[in-house]
Amino acid sequence: MREIKTEDAIGMVLAHDMTKIVPGKFKGRAFKKGHIIRPLDVEELLSMGKEHIYILDIKEGELHEDDAALRLAQAIAGDNVELSETSEGKVNLSAAIDGLLKINPQAINAMNNVPDIAIATLHSNRRVKKGEKLAGTRAIPLVIEEEKILTVETIAKNFAPIISVLPIHSFKVGIVTTGSEVFKGRIPDKFGPVVKRKLEALESTILDQIFVPDDLEEIRTAVLKLIEAGAEMVVTTGGMSVDPDDRTPGAIKSLGADLVTYGTPILPGSMLLLAYYKGVPIIGLPGCVMYEKSTSFDLILPRVLAKEPVTREDIAELGYGGLCTSCEPCSFPHCSFGK
Numbered sequence: 001m002r003e004i005k006t007e008d009a010i011g012m013v014l015a016h017d018m019t020k021i022v023p024g025k026f027k028g029r030a031f032k033k034g035h036i037i038r039p040l041d042v043e044e045l046l047s048m049g050k051e052h053i054y055i056l057d058i059k060e061g062e063l064h065e066d067d068a069a070l071r072l073a074q075a076i077a078g079d080n081v082e083l084s085e086t087s088e089g090k091v092n093l094s095a096a097i098d099g100l101l102k103i104n105p106q107a108i109n110a111m112n113n114v115p116d117i118a119i120a121t122l123h124s125n126r127r128v129k130k131g132e133k134l135a136g137t138r139a140i141p142l143v144i145e146e147e148k149i150l151t152v153e154t155i156a157k158n159f160a161p162i163i164s165v166l167p168i169h170s171f172k173v174g175i176v177t178t179g180s181e182v183f184k185g186r187i188p189d190k191f192g193p194v195v196k197r198k199l200e201a202l203e204s205t206i207l208d209q210i211f212v213p214d215d216l217e218e219i220r221t222a223v224l225k226l227i228e229a230g231a232e233m234v235v236t237t238g239g240m241s242v243d244p245d246d247r248t249p250g251a252i253k254s255l256g257a258d259l260v261t262y263g264t265p266i267l268p269g270s271m272l273l274l275a276y277y278k279g280v281p282i283i284g285l286p287g288c289v290m291y292e293k294s295t296s297f298d299l300i301l302p303r304v305l306a307k308e309p310v311t312r313e314d315i316a317e318l319g320y321g322g323l324c325t326s327c328e329p330c331s332f333p334h335c336s337f338g339k
């Protein structure tokens, strides 16, 4: 790599993109790699603080920053992830569909431990929109040893997929609303509308809602009835905590469903239950889901709708970052909750 004075560089080819920043107005590429310097460019380059220009001499076993950034991006991009063009030595990865973002953090950590590698990502397990930026890759020096990129590519193969977006599927959902006070008409149902709104926001539909008193047999029968009617998921509301009238967990367990968890290290929403009965997810919702803006339901529902097998270990991992601070206004998912 050789440097020459900008005034002497007319007719030469730029070896990398050049960035101009005018605070509050502009940040971006002023000159593209490969641009042939014209006399009129000299003043502009000098005003950007570029008094010298590199003449690149890339040796065997080395890569230009643009090629390195592209190879890093290609190594980590999985299903439904798109790459941007390379600009200023960086490649962005974005979502090709609306869905659930999945990232392997161990792999990203291992890659960023390789010197001169920079891979920045969002957090895993959040919902993303088509076109949303998910990650960016760059090599720190202008010329990098290819060996470092090969190391990242090996990590990517060993841990694949590294970054992908899972489609969120539409489910037909049955709701069982427990609570003798609601069943007997003492109070109106305020839980059903919240559950409907949250499901419909994720493109699922409500098959039916059945109201039952706090009676184990009636709750159990209602769940079975909905599954027989074609429910692809059943959500129960209420009766999840410690009172003698809280019969819902017992009713779900009595079906012989595979219990993933009763209880989550998430606040609010610690008394949530997740089980699968003949492959149909059953989610028992505690009372706070009706009241709080964001709860364990908001963290777990997209994963179930993405048809991800949610395990007890997945639930345990949610404790770190599982405390909602109930901000006003709520900015979930753009906050630490569930990260």
Ligand SMILES: Nc1nc2c(c(=O)[nH]1)N[C@H]1C(S)=C(S)[C@@H](COP(=O)(O)OP(=O)(O)OC[C@H]3O[C@@H](n4cnc5c(N)ncnc54)[C@H](O)[C@@H]3O)O[C@H]1N2
Binding pocket: 177, 178, 179, 181, 182, 187, 188, 189, 190, 191, 192, 237, 238, 239, 240, 241, 242, 243, 246, 269, 270, 271, 285, 286, 287, 288, 289, 290
């Ligand atoms: N000593 C303890 N107290 C509580 C615990 C605990 O572990 N130990 N857990 C707390 C948690 S967490 C929650 S959340 C709440 C409520 O949990 P439940 O799911 O058992 O809720 P319910 O008892 O069924 O109802 C609570 C409250 O909400 C009203 N409700 C219920 N369903 C409806 C509906 N469909 N429409 C309108 N209102 C409804 C119900 O009438 C009660 O007033 O427990 C904490 N306490």
Ligand code: MOO
Binding pocket: 266, 267, 268, 269, 270, 271, 272, 286, 287, 288, 289
């Ligand atoms: O499960 Mo409660 O639902 O944490 O407030």
